[in-house]
Amino acid sequence: MSSLAPYLSHPVAMMAAIVLGILVVASTVYGVLLVVRKDKDWSELRARIGAWWIMASLFFGVLLGGNKALIVFFALISFWALKEFITLLPTRPADHGALVLAFLSIPIQYYWIWTGWYGMFIIFIPVYMFLALPIRLVLSGETSGFVASASQLQWGLMAFVFGLSHLCYLSTFPDFAGTKADGRTVVLFLVFVVEISDVLQYIWGKTLGRHKVIPLVSPNKTWEGLVGGVISASALSLVIRFLTPFALWECVAVALLITVVGFFGGAVMSAVKRDYGVKDFSSLIPGHGGVLDRLDSLCWAAPVFLHYIRYFHIPKT
């Protein structure tokens, strides 16, 4: 047994134990509700918790596989996310070539992460894809709807490929001196805090929610849910501070920052869905919707979090 000790005290293993504990508690609560409140339909809760088990196992499995597995994993998620987005777009026949190019940018963007070329990673989509997409559209020769196509495609790339790829780049950060934290553990911190905030916002909103934040965009988002979720998730972040190089108050401040930004990421995606007249992006994840319905908050929180860490915790060379 003693030979296992170093593995069990590894931050990723400790985090896996915490997540396992939460899922066991959630499943138990579901079981109790099923018995105590037989009059209500708990099938959505069941689907949601079931999907969390699968998503958590998958994510920890990929984390164990190392950085290269993570890069492939996030590239595939970006692929699926962009696919969900473009299916909603009113694309023109002339957009075909530019759409192919947009998908081609995914392996290229993740290749920069693979090689650790930060400078290229950070400008490839905002600069080079921004230049390349309209060039390809011009070659199609159709001017009607040109600006709309160029804008929507670039927007999709920024939100779902560029935004998500930050999560992946984070995982390649080296060990933070004087702590047990490294790139992978700060990704875990970010994903956990943002996702638990989503869940807690949902729970607080369902139980106490009265005053809507942005009623025309998302009637489910209430002030009670937002404040309750953000504060309780930030408090919980202290429990997993061992995943980060953060000081005590810094940890709370960063958690507040990413949960609030994450909230707005969710709101932005709600607005996108309303604009295109759909409820969910797809039906891949039972009880949750599409990949984008689950990752909307992370798309917004990841870049902010990456830059915070890079400015304050990565030594300048």
Add this chain to the structure above:
Amino acid sequence: MTRKGSLADAVQRAFFFLLGRPFLAFFIGLRIKGRQNLPADFPFLLVANHTSHLDTLSLLALFPLRDLWRVRPVAAADYFESTKLVSTVTRTLFNTLPIPRKGFTAENHPLKTMGAAIDRGEGLILFPEGTRGMQQKGLAPFKKGAAHLVLERPGLRVVPVFLDNMGRSLPKGAWIPVPFFCTISIGQPRVLTGTPEEITARLEGEVKALSAESRPGRPV
């Protein structure tokens, strides 16, 4: 010479098992509505809208591999028999039933070819628009071949199908597919009677109704 158990059949099965189905599941993310409407017994006539080469691929992928030898996509000879290479590839991988689109005689009349296939107990896939249209432009008027076949073979079941987004993924003239989510909506099999015009209008109506269900409240 029978197709069943032939080399071509084995190649087609391997192609759908190893390439066609994984491509549709993981790249295209194909969604299927109304799978229970797909006939399990033969013969039948399946009619669908046509916007892409992906149409035939996804319709064939609906069937069990062991049935592929008797599912025949009706294909324009002027296009799919244009060269020896194209002809061999499409006949092998898609088990096409080539018919001429114009200038046919009593000998090679499409109705004769399709009728004979029905008599052999094969399932036909027919695109009554006659050619690939543009997804964004909607359905073209149906040609009357399907109706005439139905009248010549009374009792033949017709399955209406709507294919959504295939023409955005791989439109006419394109060679690289874009992974739009695509949907196949399969309607209930019908046995139709009436004049050729009535039957054609009915089929067009069925496919249009499936298209409206496929993307409710949104322009096609």
